Amino acid sequence: MAMKRRDFVRAGAALASAPAWAERPAGSGAHLWDGYDFGPGPPSDDRLDQGPFTIDQDEGWYTIEATTPASGPVRNHGLGLVGYTWEENGPALAVRRGEQALEQAVESLAALGFVDVLYIRCDWRDVQSRPGRLDLHPVWGLTLDAARRHGLRVGFRVQMSSPEIQPARLSIPDFLEAKVPLVPIGATARRGGARFVEPRYDHPEFQRAFRELNQLLAARFDGDPRLEFVDLMMYGFWGEGHTSNLPSPFPDPALAERTFLDMTRLQMETWRKTPLAVNTQPDISRVGNDAVLDLAVRGGCWLRSDSVILDEPIQIEELAHRPPWLAAVMEDGTFRHYDTAARGYGVDAGGVSVIDKTMLHALDMGANYWSLWTEAGNLARYRDSRPDAFRALQSRIGWRVRPAWVWQRKRGGAAELVVAFANDGVAGVPGILRVAVETPAGQRLAGGSLDAGHPRPGRLRQASFILPWAREGGAVRMRAELEVKGVRRPARWACAQPLNEDGSLTLTLKSHDDPSWRKGI
Secondary structure: OOOOOOOOOOOHHHHOOOOHHHHOOOOOOOOOOOOOOOOOOOOOOOEOOOOOOOOOOOOOEEEEEEOOEOOOOOOOOOOEEEEEEEEOOEOOHHHHOOOOOHHHHHHHHHOOOOOOEEEEEEEHHHOOOOOOOOOOOHHHHHHHHHHHHHOOEEEEEEEOOOOOOOOOOOOOOHHHHOOOOEEEEEEOHHHOOOEEEEEOOOOHHHHHHHHHHHHHHHHHHOOOOOEEEEEOOOOEHHHOOEEOEOOOOOOOHHHHHHHHHHHHHHHHHHOOOOOEEEEOOOOOOOOOHHHHHHHHHHOOOEEEEOOOOOOOHHHHHHHHOOOOOOOEEEOOOOOOOOOOOOOOOOEOOOOOEHHHHHHHHHHHOOOOEEEEEOOHHHHHHHHHHOHHHHHHHHHHOOOOEEEEEEEEEEEOOEEEEEEEEEEOOOOOOOOEEEEEEEOOOOOEEEEEEOOOOOOOOOOEEEEEEEEOHHHOOOEEEEEEEEEEOOEEEEEOOOEOOOOOOOOOEEEEOOOOOOOOOEOOO
């Protein structure tokens, strides 16, 4: 971002049935994330047998399929390239200059063949102007319609504070501004000496409005199949959890931490079907970010950071070593316009541009998403002139799972398939991978789920499926789904071999009396 990186009433009755993450006190303070115990991943009630698969009987076996990695993009929930229809400064530059209609800018972005997700980052006042109802800015309808027509998904963030519109306006709507105390927190020369204020987030009127906003948004969007993720609403500038080098409006850090822990719990309890993404911003403003992050990770929230190269070491540690079942959403705003004529743009001695360097470092930390921002024309030109980093992203980002080995075994009068699932992506499966073996007509023969996060990036995970011998010598389909927060979405295998229209892979089983079974070897 342009600047330096950017007592609530508890829900008593709800806590009686609260999940484990809500009852466990959040940790605080820095620690290594590599090997740290954040608790178990999301459970499954139909876990597949995941081995080991030894030769405890030798009735016959054969490798009936061996797939290879797909090259290029594979569109699945839980990964992709993210185009911004609205960012903290507004829409595309041409729209701000009055040279293009907002509808045209949204359509140009959605029509790019390499965009997977459309994203809105706006202020609270852009979604609500009066109590009791939503008043969504037109960009919301345009974005949702474009996503529907182009087969894209949607994400968003609602900011409670932004330096981009102060001091003329605040991010919170006018009706709320009139009810809550506003605390001057100082000025910064980097913003022309503008003086900033922050609301008292702990004030009862603020908390009432915040609860209502989340309830209204969740009633409208939670469970929408197009919705990919929602950014956790956090303290301060751009909702990133800080106010740069300016103080917070709280009289003491303990009150700030309690307030934002409660606000985090409320969001996690309200958004029951949609992943929330928590920012890994260090706690430079002393508002409880460490405790919020710990609570959010234990509760299954995804992670995000709004810069890459200029992230602090602790953020890279957290993002790179997060639990494997959590996705990471990455962006970098320094060269957000993908303009090679911008000041500071350059290419290093290795031939790598400053833009490519941020994109490739997102892969280093195992990103699931990379942000493309608002400028459709610049994006298309940049990708055409420097395609290598885009190709790397589209071939490696996120999770890319395929059935690498498929063995068929004779097992006690039945047919068993043992499958080694490979993950050629840089991230674990962001949830639970469910696999079913079906007839070509869709009749389920066997299925269940892998452990959360598996297979991990660059690794294998084996699982067994027991089939009736009535299927011997016939064709079956192996189909995948990704389950996140109890919601299941179809998934395509990331293999070079031809798939069916629904993303499943057809396998041909050996008959019981086939002479090529291997045995005694």
